[in-house]
Amino acid sequence: MKTNKILKTILTWLPSVILTLFFIPNALDKILHSNQTEKIIANSTVMITTGIFLLVATIMFLYNKTILIGTFLLALYMTLIVCIHMYKGKPYEVTILIVMATIFASYIRKPKLF
Secondary structure (H helix, E strand, O other), X not given: OHHHHHXXXXXXXXXXXXXXXXXXXXXXXXXXXXXXOOOOOOOHHHHHHHHHHHHHHHHHHHOHHHHXXXXXXXXXHHHHHHHHXXXXXXXXXXXXXXXXXXXXXXXXXXXXXX
């Protein structure tokens, strides 16, 4: 029985950990390399603010009491990225999948919220 509980916990948290491994480096890249060119917004202050926003949203996503707010913020951010990719003519299918995976990971951890 104990093995089943451990396995269930690992499988429940696996999608959230994978998404965290996507969002944290993205946020750190925006904070540490804020002077990136080829971005729609070239202002480094906006890039740093976006990186901090991503870090806070990811922490809220990982914390069970604020999972809904964190999911909303991460999904909102990635939805805006989908719009930017569509505007620039870049492939946007992967970003849509990340939005769906964020909501799915939240649902797996707290299905009663939905």
